Amino acid sequence: MDQAPVLAEVVTRQLESMLSVGNYDGVKMLLAPVQPVDVAEAIGNLPRTLQALAFRLLRKDEAIEVYEYLDPAVQQSLLERLRSGEVLELVEEMSPDDRVRLFDELPAKVVRRLLAELSPAERKVTAQLLGYAPETAGRLMTTEYIDLKDFHSAAQALTIVRRRARQTETIYSLYVTDGERHLTGILSLRDLVTADPEDRLGDVMTREVVSVGTDTDQEDVARAIQRYDFLAVPVVDRERRLVGIVTVDDVIDVIEQEATRDLYAAGAVEAGDEDDYFQSNLFTVARRRVVWLSVLVVASFFTSEVIALNEQVLKEVVLLAAFIPLLAGTGGNVGAQSSTVVIRGLSTQSIASLGRIKAVVREATAGLLLGLLMMVLVVPFAWWRGESPLVGLSVGTSLLAITTLAATAGAGFPLLFDRMGLDPALMSTPFITTCTDVVGTLIYLKTAQWLLAHMPQLLQSTGISAHFWLAAFS
Amino acid sequence: MDQAPVLAEVVTRQLESMLSVGNYDGVKMLLAPVQPVDVAEAIGNLPRTLQALAFRLLRKDEAIEVYEYLDPAVQQSLLERLRSGEVLELVEEMSPDDRVRLFDELPAKVVRRLLAELSPAERKVTAQLLGYAPETAGRLMTTEYIDLKDFHSAAQALTIVRRRARQTETIYSLYVTDGERHLTGILSLRDLVTADPEDRLGDVMTREVVSVGTDTDQEDVARAIQRYDFLAVPVVDRERRLVGIVTVDDVIDVIEQEATRDLYAAGAVEAGDEDDYFQSNLFTVARRRVVWLSVLVVASFFTSEVIALNEQVLKEVVLLAAFIPLLAGTGGNVGAQSSTVVIRGLSTQSIASLGRIKAVVREATAGLLLGLLMMVLVVPFAWWRGESPLVGLSVGTSLLAITTLAATAGAGFPLLFDRMGLDPALMSTPFITTCTDVVGTLIYLKTAQWLLAHMPQLLQSTGISAHFWLAAFS
Numbered sequence: 001m002d003q004a005p006v007l008a009e010v011v012t013r014q015l016e017s018m019l020s021v022g023n024y025d026g027v028k029m030l031l032a033p034v035q036p037v038d039v040a041e042a043i044g045n046l047p048r049t050l051q052a053l054a055f056r057l058l059r060k061d062e063a064i065e066v067y068e069y070l071d072p073a074v075q076q077s078l079l080e081r082l083r084s085g086e087v088l089e090l091v092e093e094m095s096p097d098d099r100v101r102l103f104d105e106l107p108a109k110v111v112r113r114l115l116a117e118l119s120p121a122e123r124k125v126t127a128q129l130l131g132y133a134p135e136t137a138g139r140l141m142t143t144e145y146i147d148l149k150d151f152h153s154a155a156q157a158l159t160i161v162r163r164r165a166r167q168t169e170t171i172y173s174l175y176v177t178d179g180e181r182h183l184t185g186i187l188s189l190r191d192l193v194t195a196d197p198e199d200r201l202g203d204v205m206t207r208e209v210v211s212v213g214t215d216t217d218q219e220d221v222a223r224a225i226q227r228y229d230f231l232a233v234p235v236v237d238r239e240r241r242l243v244g245i246v247t248v249d250d251v252i253d254v255i256e257q258e259a260t261r262d263l264y265a266a267g268a269v270e271a272g273d274e275d276d277y278f279q280s281n282l283f284t285v286a287r288r289r290v291v292w293l294s295v296l297v298v299a300s301f302f303t304s305e306v307i308a309l310n311e312q313v314l315k316e317v318v319l320l321a322a323f324i325p326l327l328a329g330t331g332g333n334v335g336a337q338s339s340t341v342v343i344r345g346l347s348t349q350s351i352a353s354l355g356r357i358k359a360v361v362r363e364a365t366a367g368l369l370l371g372l373l374m375m376v377l378v379v380p381f382a383w384w385r386g387e388s389p390l391v392g393l394s395v396g397t398s399l400l401a402i403t404t405l406a407a408t409a410g411a412g413f414p415l416l417f418d419r420m421g422l423d424p425a426l427m428s429t430p431f432i433t434t435c436t437d438v439v440g441t442l443i444y445l446k447t448a449q450w451l452l453a454h455m456p457q458l459l460q461s462t463g464i465s466a467h468f469w470l471a472a473f474s
Numbered sequence: 475m476d477q478a479p480v481l482a483e484v485v486t487r488q489l490e491s492m493l494s495v496g497n498y499d500g501v502k503m504l505l506a507p508v509q510p511v512d513v514a515e516a517i518g519n520l521p522r523t524l525q526a527l528a529f530r531l532l533r534k535d536e537a538i539e540v541y542e543y544l545d546p547a548v549q550q551s552l553l554e555r556l557r558s559g560e561v562l563e564l565v566e567e568m569s570p571d572d573r574v575r576l577f578d579e580l581p582a583k584v585v586r587r588l589l590a591e592l593s594p595a596e597r598k599v600t601a602q603l604l605g606y607a608p609e610t611a612g613r614l615m616t617t618e619y620i621d622l623k624d625f626h627s628a629a630q631a632l633t634i635v636r637r638r639a640r641q642t643e644t645i646y647s648l649y650v651t652d653g654e655r656h657l658t659g660i661l662s663l664r665d666l667v668t669a670d671p672e673d674r675l676g677d678v679m680t681r682e683v684v685s686v687g688t689d690t691d692q693e694d695v696a697r698a699i700q701r702y703d704f705l706a707v708p709v710v711d712r713e714r715r716l717v718g719i720v721t722v723d724d725v726i727d728v729i730e731q732e733a734t735r736d737l738y739a740a741g742a743v744e745a746g747d748e749d750d751y752f753q754s755n756l757f758t759v760a761r762r763r764v765v766w767l768s769v770l771v772v773a774s775f776f777t778s779e780v781i782a783l784n785e786q787v788l789k790e791v792v793l794l795a796a797f798i799p800l801l802a803g804t805g806g807n808v809g810a811q812s813s814t815v816v817i818r819g820l821s822t823q824s825i826a827s828l829g830r831i832k833a834v835v836r837e838a839t840a841g842l843l844l845g846l847l848m849m850v851l852v853v854p855f856a857w858w859r860g861e862s863p864l865v866g867l868s869v870g871t872s873l874l875a876i877t878t879l880a881a882t883a884g885a886g887f888p889l890l891f892d893r894m895g896l897d898p899a900l901m902s903t904p905f906i907t908t909c910t911d912v913v914g915t916l917i918y919l920k921t922a923q924w925l926l927a928h929m930p931q932l933l934q935s936t937g938i939s940a941h942f943w944l945a946a947f948s
Contacts, residue, residue, distance in 0.1 A: 033682040035702055158667070165668045172646050172663070172705075189646070189663060193632070194639045208507040226730070227511055229723040231646075231705065248722055249703040255726065256700070259733030260818055266740050267814025267903060277815050278828045282836065286843045289811050293844060296807050297851055300800035301859075307796035308859055314795055318788050321795040322781035325802050325911050326774035332806075333770050333904045337763050340741025341751050344734055354752045362756065369760045370767060377771055385775075385782055429741060429810070429903065437799050 011042040019050050027057050036062065040069035052081035064090060068098040072105040079110070088117050095169060096122070097142040097250070100129045128243075137221045138214035140254070141235045141244030144168045147175045150184060150202030154195040161189065170247055173232040176205050183209055183234055183242040211236045214243060221246050222254045223349070262347055266340060266429045292431075299434040303328070303441050310445040313452060317459070319386045320448050323395045324441055326378070331402040331440040332433030334370055338363045338410030339432050343424050346414065356419070360411045367407025371400040390458035394448040402440040409435065485516040493524050501531050510536065514543035526555035538564060542572040546579040553584070562591050569643060570596070571616040571724070574603045602717075611695045612688035614728070615709045615718030618642045621649045624658060624676030628669040635663065644721055647706040650679050657683055657708055657716040685710045688717060695720050696728045697823070736821055740814060740903045766904070773908040777802070777915050784919040787926060791933070793860045794922050797869050798915055800852070805876040805914040806907030808844055812837045812884030813906050817898050820888065830893070834885045841881025845874040864932035868922040876914040883909065 011034060018026045031039055043054050043066065055078060058066055067075065067090055079087055091099060091114055103111045103126070115123055125143050132138025146168055148157050157174070165171045174192065176185040185205030195204045211234045212221050224233050225248055235244045269277075269289055277285070307314070307324070314321055342359065345351030351359055375396050383392025410432050414424035451458060485508060492500045505513055517528050517540065529552060532540055541549065541564055553561055565573060565588055577585045577600070589597055599617050606612025620638055622631050631648070639645045648666065650659040659679030669678045685708045686695050698707050699722055709718040743751075743763055751759070781788070781798070788795055816833065819825030825833055849870050857866025884906050888898035925932055 035682075035684065037701055037703075162667050165664050171667070189667075190639050193636050193645070193663075193667075208509075210509065226723075226726050228509055229511075231722070248705070248726075249700075252700050252722075252726060252729065255729055255733075256822065259730075259737070260822065263733070263737055263740060263814060263818050266737060267810045269811045269814055278819055278824050278833065282840055282843065285836075285840050286847065289808075289840070290844055290847050293804065293807055293811075293848060294851060297800065297804055297848055300803050301855060303799040303803075304796040304855075304859055307799070308793055311792045311796070314788075315792050318785045318792070319782055321788055321798065322778040322785070324795070324798060325777040325781070325915065326771065328799050329774050329777075329802075329908060329911060330767065330771055332907070333767055334763075336741045336904060337743045337767075340737060340743055344737050345752055348730065348734070350752050359752065362759075366756055366759050366763070369756065370764055373760065373764050374767060374771055377768060381775055381778075385778055433806075433907075434803060437803060441799065 009045070011038065012045040015042055015054060016046060016050060019046075019053055024057055027054065031058065036065040037069045040066045044071050044074045048077055048081075052078055055082075056086075060089075064093045068094060072102070075102055076106060079106075087114075092118055092122055095142050095144060096125045096129055097140065099126055100139065103130060104134075132214055135218045136214065137212045137216040137218065137235045137246055138244070140218050140221060140250055141214075141246045142169045143244045145173070145175055145232075145234075145242075145245045146171060147177045147181075147242060148201055150176050150178075150200065150205065152201050153197065154192055154199045154201065154204065155197035157192055157201055158197075161192070169245070170232055173230070173234075173245065175234055175242055175245070176201055177242050181241040183211060183236055183240060185209065186234065188231075209234065211240075212246070213238070218254045219258050219347075222251045222258070225251045226255070258347070262343060265423075266336075266343070296431065296434045299431075300437065302438045303434075306438060306442045306445065310442075310449065313445055313449045316452060317386075317388070317390065317448065319388075319391055320394065320445070322385065323382055323391065324444065326382075327395065327398055327402055327440050327444050328437040330374065330378075330399065331406040331436035334367055334403045335406035335410035335432040335436045336429040338367070338407045339414055339429055342411045342414045346418055346424050356415045360408060360415060363411035364404055364408040367404040368400065370407070371403030374403070375399055388459050390448065390451050390455075393458065394444060394451055398440065398444040398447050401443050402436065405439060406432070406436045483519070485512065486519040489516055489528060490520060490524060493520075493527055498531055501528065505532065510539040511543045513540045518545050518548045522551055522555075526552055529556075530560075534563075538567045542568060546576070549576055550580060553580075561588075566592055566596055569616050569618060570599045570603055571614065573600055574613065577604060578608075606688055609692045610688060611686045611690040611692065611709045611720055612718070614692050614695060614724055615688075615720045616643045617718045619647070619649055619706075619708075619716075619719045620645060621651045621655075621716060622675055624650050624652075624674065624679065626675050627671065628666055628673045628675065628678065629671035631666055631675055632671075635666070643719070644706055647704070647708075647719065649708055649716055649719070650675055651716050655715040657685060657710055657714060659683065660708065662705075683708065685714075686720070687712070692728045693732050693821075696725045696732070699725045700729070732821070736817060739897075740810075740817070770904055770908045773905075774911065776912045777908075780912060780916045780919065784916075784923065787919055787923045790926060791860075791862070791865065791922065793862075793865055794868065794919070796859065797856055797865065798918065800856075801869065801872055801876055801914050801918050802911040804848065804852075804873065805880040805910035808841055808877045809880035809884035809906040809910045810903040812841070812881045813888055813903055816885045816888045820892055820898050830889045834882060834889060837885035838878055838882040841878040842874065844881070845877030848877070849873055862933050864922065864925050864929075867932065868918060868925055872914065872918040872921050875917050876910065879913060880906070880910045 011030065014030055015027060018030065034042070039058070043051055046054060051074060055063060055066070067078070070078070082090070094102070103114070115126060118126065129139065129143070144167060146161055146164055148160060152160070161171050161174065172189045174187050174189060175183060176187070178184050185201070185207045186209050187201065187205040191204055210224060210228055212224060214235055214237055221233060224230070225246070230248065232245045232247045234242055235246060237243050269292070342351065342363070345359070354362070378399055379392050379396040382395035383389055386392060386395070413432060418424040485504065488504055489501060492504065513532070517525055520528055525548060529537060529540070541552070544552070556564070568576070577588070589600060592600065603613065603617070618641060620635055620642055622634060626634070635645050635648065646663045648661050648663060649657060650661070652658050659675070659681045660683050661675065661679040665678055684698060684702055686698060688709055688711055695707060698704070699720070704722065706719045706721045708716055709720060711717050743766070816825065816837070819833070828836070852873055853866050853870040856869035857863055860866060860869070887906060892898040
């Protein structure tokens with residue numbers, strides 16, 4: 001499947017050469033066996049001037065499907081190049097959820113005009129969907145589903161399914177509603193085809209329905225479908241009336257989008273509306289990164305301040321400076337690890353079974369344990385390279401304090417943010433890294449200062465320790 | 475849907491109290507309307523001694539479904555507590571793909587015994603699936619699908635589907651094979667129910683089939699299903715014989731697992747087989763983190779070395795040390811941003827349309843731009859806090875070099891690794907951060923050394939510059 005983009009490239013090249021010599025029958029034959037998403041990619045790769053030409057050669061039903069897969073930018077440019085009759089037909093026939101996603105990208109003026117020209121039924125549906133907040137079930141759902149009544153027989157129901165199969169998003173999940181459109185049960189097409197034709201749906205359907213509300217966050221919708229292995233989940237309003245369904249294919253895109261968002265947050269990159277980083281221009285890229293960088297730089301000013309205020313101890317033992325990056329870095333890395341596992345645990349809800357307090361205590365203990373393990377590596381090196389036991393001891397003591405603190409902060413801040421109803425991913429890895437720097441540096445220099453004041457003899461034994469470690473390593 | 479774990483908790487408590495007073499009919503009534511995955515979670519939360527008791531009260535068909543949702547540890551403990559006849563029935567009735575996932579977790583001795591006791595057909599299938607490499611389509615697929623022949627009429631096919639609906643994973647994707655089991659076409663149940671009953675499948679089916687091989691990586695299987703909005707994708711062997719199908723619900727778990735892996739890599743945490751971080755004990759946790767931390771600590775030794783070797787310039791201008799964390803940190807953050815977007819771009823294939831070289835050049839330019847933007851903030855601060863233009867200039871110059879280098883390395887290393895067929899996520903954020911530290915510190919101290927040697931007068935104007943900036947800021 002790695003070959004999919006390559007396939008699209010080959011199709012694009014063939015398409016372009018056929019279009020330029022006017023071989024339209026060739027184009028039709030070329031595209032007939034290709035999957036709509038691949039056709040969309042090939043058309044998207046064509047020069048703008050040829051896109052509308054290629055698009056017009058598609059069969060009408062195929063054209064709508066291909067259009068739904070096109071990039072928003074290509075969708076817009078096609079709208080401008082097609083005749084208004086063609087545009088209207090296209091927009092009228094799109095799935096309501098895809099139409100709403102298109103309208104989200106278009107200028108308000110164009111949306112108003114298109115809305116006015118839609119048929120009353122489609123206009124009503126579209127306006128309704130546009131009324132829900134972005135990233136909710138209401139925005140994600142389609143209103144094209146099959147609803148049945150509990151007094152229908154299985155045979156009647158199958159006839160209805162057959163009749164409506166072409167205009168609905170899925171026929172595999174079927175919904176039973178009462179006279180006031182309240183959702184009373186669901187059944188799968190599997191249940192229906194295996195039922196006795198005489199059975200009433202009321203006796204076959206499942207009455208315990210898992211559903212989501214129109215204002216349910218899209219991430220929770222995705223979790224529901226994932227947890228229960230559903231192909232679709234019904235969306236109900238406050239009165240439990242069925243208003244739409246969200247299908248598994250849309251949910252996969254949500255899961256991917258949320259994963260990208262978590263990952264970008266971990267890397268201190270602001271996520272855009274779409275995963276379009278490599279499509280956007282350099283200034284957009286810089287804008288999405290400079291805000292976080294500036295926050296982090298200003299946070300670093302505090303570390304500079306800590307070092308500047310303690311310059312006296314550095315003047316006396318310059319080699320102490322050599323281990324500031326090591327300590328800050330290790331604290332940052334331990335903190336990054338803790339925040340990574342906690343943020344991911346919150347996303348996948350795997351942290352719920354443990355509890356917040358226990359999770360933080362656990363991370364703190366892990367931090368202490370990791371600090372102890374790394375002392376074995378770091379203390380001898382610092383003793384030898386710092387040319388005195390004072391440096392070795394300062395590095396060792398502060399290492400332990402820093403890893404414990406970093407793990408606690410790395411676990412605690414995201415949990416605190418989540419508790420406060422904020423996005424835990426805002427407590428990104430670089431943010432925790434930078435905070436740990438300040439505290440870590442302070443602990444380190446203060447420890448050294450204290451040792452220098454109380455045990456100055458630790459500075460003396462330079463020659464011995466260097467010899468000792470050189471002997472041990474050789 | 476946030477309520478799902480809460481629901482399971484309530485069910486668990488009720489379940490426990492009913493079991494302890496022997497109210498078995500109550501248990502049956504309690505569990506009847508609950509979704510299998512929720513039953514599995516509730517049973518998993520029970521004390522070990524009650525799990526087998528609760529499990530035995532389930533209806534047989536429900537028990538198998540619930541068992542498939544249980545955690546591997548609970549599955550194992552149940553195997554030990556159930557009678558061998560019960561165990562055999564359970565394992566015999568499981569889906570082959572779920573059975574293989576269970577066998578992956580069991581001790582080899584138990585697997586051999588269970589395999590020997592399976593019916594010949596199920597044994598053959600299981601041994602076959604166990605033969606494929608982990609994380610391939612062969613391991614992920616189920617062998618329970620419906621295959622039809624192109625000479626079947628739609629009516630005949632529907633009869634076959636009805637008959638086999640209960641024992642197969644999905645009836646919504648149907649596969650047409652020839653006499654030698656070669657995959658010749660596919661059709662959906664939607665195609666079948668809307669076809670004329672007299673139509674032959676050969677005329678209704680789609681002959682252009684997207685399929686994957688048994689050795690296709692599970693991530694590529696997931697991409698195929700996601701790209702084409704499929705409910706399932708067929709798996710064929712080298713001779714294009716149909717051997718199984720992978721369904722969308724398994725693919726969602728793969729997508730989530732891969733996202734967790736990317737995120738853990740970004741945070742320098744080694745991912746386990748499962749997303750079980752919060753279930754595993756502290757020593758496992760420490761083991762999964764200490765390896766990366768040690769690598770990073772050893773990398774930090776080079777930074778210490780760079781500073782120690784340049785201690786002369788630090789002795790002359792101690793305040794230079796105050797900006798080492800800031801420069802190293804900023805370089806690390808820019809590098810982290812670049813590697814994050816590139817690694818994610820490789821995962822979601824959104825980088826493919828741009829090309830590798832262009833992506834690196836683009837990131838390098840972004841790094842330069844970001845360096846320039848941050849100089850506005852950093853240079854005045856360093857000038858003022860470092861109490862000399864020398865510090866300000868050294869920090870400014872090296873900032874620009876560091877951000878450009880960090881962005882280039884952050885983008886370049888993952889792309890290089892990917893090109894070499896290695897996992898780009900191995901070039902994790904902390905690794906790039908630590909590498910940038912070494913080079914950044916070197917550039918910084920060398921710049922300062924050069925300025926000190928060639929323009930010593932820059933150290934003089936302390937009073938003026940401090941005054942200048944204090945005036946500018948007040």
